[in-house]
Amino acid sequence: MHALGQELFPVCRSLTGEGVRITLRRLADYVDGLVVKQVPSGEKVFDWTVPDEWRISSGRLTGPDGKTVVDFADNNLHVVGYSEPVDVELDLEDLQPHLHSLPDQPDAIPYVTSYYRRRWGFCLTDTRRRELLPGRYHASIDSALFPGHLDYGEAVIPGKTSDEIFLSTYVCHPSMANNELSGPLVAAWLHQWARQRQMRHTLRFVFLPETIGSIAYLARNLAAMRRNVVAGFVLTCLGDDRAYSYLASREANTLADRAARNVLSHIDPDYHHWSFLDRGSDERQYCAPGIDLPFVSIMRSKYATYPEYHTSLDDFSLVTPSGLAGGLYAVTRAVEAVEENRRWRATVLCEPQLGRRGLYPTLSTKGSGDTIRPMMNFLAYADGKYDLIAIADKIGVPVWELAPIAAMLERQGLVENVDQAGESPIAC
Numbered sequence: 001m002h003a004l005g006q007e008l009f010p011v012c013r014s015l016t017g018e019g020v021r022i023t024l025r026r027l028a029d030y031v032d033g034l035v036v037k038q039v040p041s042g043e044k045v046f047d048w049t050v051p052d053e054w055r056i057s058s059g060r061l062t063g064p065d066g067k068t069v070v071d072f073a074d075n076n077l078h079v080v081g082y083s084e085p086v087d088v089e090l091d092l093e094d095l096q097p098h099l100h101s102l103p104d105q106p107d108a109i110p111y112v113t114s115y116y117r118r119r120w121g122f123c124l125t126d127t128r129r130r131e132l133l134p135g136r137y138h139a140s141i142d143s144a145l146f147p148g149h150l151d152y153g154e155a156v157i158p159g160k161t162s163d164e165i166f167l168s169t170y171v172c173h174p175s176m177a178n179n180e181l182s183g184p185l186v187a188a189w190l191h192q193w194a195r196q197r198q199m200r201h202t203l204r205f206v207f208l209p210e211t212i213g214s215i216a217y218l219a220r221n222l223a224a225m226r227r228n229v230v231a232g233f234v235l236t237c238l239g240d241d242r243a244y245s246y247l248a249s250r251e252a253n254t255l256a257d258r259a260a261r262n263v264l265s266h267i268d269p270d271y272h273h274w275s276f277l278d279r280g281s282d283e284r285q286y287c288a289p290g291i292d293l294p295f296v297s298i299m300r301s302k303y304a305t306y307p308e309y310h311t312s313l314d315d316f317s318l319v320t321p322s323g324l325a326g327g328l329y330a331v332t333r334a335v336e337a338v339e340e341n342r343r344w345r346a347t348v349l350c351e352p353q354l355g356r357r358g359l360y361p362t363l364s365t366k367g368s369g370d371t372i373r374p375m376m377n378f379l380a381y382a383d384g385k386y387d388l389i390a391i392a393d394k395i396g397v398p399v400w401e402l403a404p405i406a407a408m409l410e411r412q413g414l415v416e417n418v419d420q421a422g423e424s425p426i427a428c
Helices: 002-008 018-027 092-098 126-130 177-195 212-228 255-267 321-340 370-381 388-395 399-411
Strands: 035-040 053-062 068-071 086-091 136-146 149-157 164-170 202-208 229-235 245-247 272-274 295-299 343-346 383-387 415-417
Touching: 002 018, 002 177, 002 321, 018 035, 018 149, 018 177, 018 202, 086 092, 092 136, 149 177, 149 212, 164 177, 164 212, 164 321, 177 202, 177 229, 177 321, 202 212, 212 229, 229 255, 229 321, 245 255, 255 295, 255 321, 255 388, 255 399, 295 321, 321 388, 321 399, 343 388, 343 399, 370 388, 370 399, 383 388, 388 399, 399 415
Parallel strands: 164 202, 164 229, 229 295, 245 272
Antiparallel strands: 035 149, 053 068, 053 136, 086 136, 149 202, 245 295, 343 383, 343 415
16 A cells, blocks of 8 residues: 555545546556546536546646746745646736745645636645745746546445445645545455455445535435435545544444444544534535435544645654554454344343354353453343444443354354344334
């Protein structure tokens, strides 16, 4: 994951354009069956309109001495995203409104965009900006805005049922490692993991531009999503080593919420629990009133909370192989939790005789029952009302440890799957 991320890091991605297409083509080498779809510029998607496509070839700011101040070729953050073309000379005083820097992070280049209003501009370190001398500057940006299309990628792994686990990530930021590439990287490797298994749920992966991409996708697919999606996860900021984070759905009570909370509480008891009031990515769209899909976000350090966010400092020294591995592990466990979640009911009255089945120590000593405590506690709550996640939470174990216990007890005929029997769920 780390190596592929470093390869994709220099690509200039935006809401639209060749950078997105390059990224999707490369991800298709790892995501079998990835299909690229297009939404034309000008298409109305709910209250939004898909913008014109943006193409940029170069951008350079030259000082009074003829030396280059910043060059898009050196870092694609140097030009404001979606800048219109410009070729003009102007004094430093008139140039300043077109310059962007961060006084509190003087050595970072900020990430700045203007998608829905025509502007042009350059981004640079505040240290470099303070060095600028009075005089005439030459601003040149070779770009174009034109009717084109927005691209997104979609891949589906069919399961035994049409019930879907939906994985959404975005491919619209230029050179940022955690806020951009970590999500698609984890999604690609999760896809490889899922393809090796016979899944009960159908898994759907989408790689799209943030905000406008999810809105466009919902505008085209909402009816099907309402029918099929049982849990959705927004994958972003999954590559650093500093933290684990979860951002709840609007009501914080969906199957995705419950799976994420159980998993993260056992991976990292000190994980950060964020309210929907702290939203900022595509969970805003998937959980919007009238949409109300069961989506949450799983992250390492949450967007907008770590100092490198939306700057040139968000690179592959921040995002590490171990950070990505941890992000993948958390998301995989959350998908497993949804996949394994069923309601179970004991088939015998009182405690079953486990010793004759080889499931309980036949020599009773102090502490001999401790090793099978999770199994005994599972049986104590297997009454057909509680699902696996609810029982796991009640007895304080991770779902991934309880699932094989439930499967083993089913093989022994000691519990039955109530959902498979077609009974209606009971609220717990």
